[in-house]
Amino acid sequence: MTTPTALPIDALLVGPVALLPDGRSRSGIRKTATADALWLSPTGLQGDAQADLRVHGGVEKAVHHYPREHYAGWASVSHPSELLTHAGAFGENVSTTGWDESTVCIGDVVQLGDARVQVSQGRQPCWKRDAHFGVPGMAREMQARGCTGWYYRVLEPGWVRAGAMATRVERPHPDWPLSRLIALLFSRDARFVPEWEEAAALPALAERWRVTFRKRLDAGRVEDWEPRLRAPASDT
Template identity: 70%
Template sequence: MSPLAPTTVDALLVGAVGLLPDGRTASAIGKSPVAHALWLSPTGLQGDAQADLRIHGGPEKAVHHYPHEHYAAWGAWSRRTDLLAHAGAFGENLSTQGWDESTVCVGDVVRLGEALVQVSQGRQPCWKLDARFGEPGMARQMQASGRTGWYYRTLEPGWVRAGAAMTLVDRPHPAWPLARLIALLFARDVQHAPEWAQAAELASLAERWRLTFRRRVESREVEDWGPRLGRPEAGDEGA
């Protein structure tokens, strides 16, 4: 793949835990832009929160990046033009233009302002996206489209702000653009087992994804996506 041209953080966003429109589901998917610099630690940006730390956040999901170019396609699919009018609709911490899943590779090391980060995994959308937008099936559509965005782990903490440059420093897995990896994760046919085995050996890939691929190779089965994509009964969702 050709090297990534530098890009710029158009919006830096964080959010607190609140209730989704259903009035009962806690989530921090709603993010708002900040103009001042924020400290990026190994577990995320200063002032950012996650409702369910069993699933969201942590060292392998310190920062979520979502390409703003995807908003046009979502505008043709969703009725929620109010949410899509500005960055932050998908819970992203970074909004940019010029980078997407086809040009970014797993393991890419990126200078982000004063911090150094590494692409760790793509996003596995869940039913809370449906609840935020009031659009049943939106998480499934994100999964099917591959427009998931991705996460970084923090290699070197530092200050980050809107307007900061993002520059590729190293690319250890040039044969593994996120688009390939995401399509492979959401493939159900066991004919992909040889590639699953290859993905399981990617040193820079988040351990949860590597474990998922290893389990598929061993079991010759794909895990049940129902709990992630389908809304649980009242009282069953994580806090």
């Protein structure tokens, strides 16, 4: 089956920072679909917010795109949830059907409505996803399955709305589907060292991911994922 180079935006989603169901953590993960045209600036969509700007948002993670087809897999595995009945459950800003991590490459340039964006990296799921769904270990499962979605940097700001087209207009790194990079990032297998070196040199890859691969090469080991995947202990 041929992957389409253009497809409609099924839903455009934004949301404020709010408390998660655990009652103690704040996140911008829950998004709501809007029919309005929204301005996409270099730092994100009008009306969208992130709680921890150290690790979320910014120019390399201005927009999060998540494939709608992943939802059926999540629901069928072990996570039936009201959240999975509509787009926005994974904190995505853009929902489409027809592209996934195996058919999108790092560096792909996409005309997104009137804006132009570029695939910069995948997502590194954290423990707040567990709190959001009330399912311990969901972030680990997302990492293991590689169904993380991807982020865009904004090359040209513009208006975006649901129903507009997402059209791939450039593909500078056809040998680097996002699924390959995600597998490399989430592997501890030393056989991948040569590919870590290649990934660290990819100009379209977000600097934070390139730094991660370079640090692995320098240290000869993979970084500790536990602080990202495990919720901090409660103060009470």
